[in-house]
Amino acid sequence: MRVEPAGIEITVREGESLMQAAWREGYEWPTLCYAMGRCTACRCEVLDGLHVLSERTDAEVALLGDLNRRVRRANPRRVRLACQVSATGDVTVRKPGVKKRTEERAANANDTT
Ligand code: FES
Numbered sequence: 090m091r092v093e094p095a096g097i098e099i100t101v102r103e104g105e106s107l108m109q110a111a112w113r114e115g116y117e118w119p120t121l122c123y124a125m126g127r128c129t130a131c132r133c134e135v136l137d138g139l140h141v142l143s144e145r146t147d148a149e150v151a152l153l154g155d156l157n158r159r160v161r162r163a164n165p166r167r168v169r170l171a172c173q174v175s176a177t178g179d180v181t182v183r184k185p186g187v188k189k190r191t192e193e194r195a196a197n198a199n200d201t202t
Contacts (some may be wrong), residue, residue: 091181109170124172131171138180
């Protein structure tokens with residue numbers, strides 16, 4: 090997967106969501122619900138590779154359907170939830186805010202006290 094505008098390349102393993110792949114490779118991906126399919130903060134625009142993406146989950150149908158009714162888009166089919174969608178081939182998405190996780194942020198994320 091290529092993530093624009095940062096130009097980041099991430100390997101997506103079979104069965105893993107785009108967001109899980111980013112997390113595994115040490116990137117932050119915007120989220121409020123931590124991949125529970127409830128917030129839409131992870132949504133991305135698919136620039137290339139729509140045909141290699143998994144079918145929409147029930148969460149995507151519900152959340153993106155509601156979002157698309159409120160926000161007019163040129164092509165709502167290109168908007169997917171990165172925490173829900175997986176890919177079987179090359180895909181390019183646009184998602185501002187994806188960046189390498191810093192050591193400090195990683196430590197805070199692991200701090201359960
Ligand atoms: S991270 Fe909240 S819906 Fe995807």
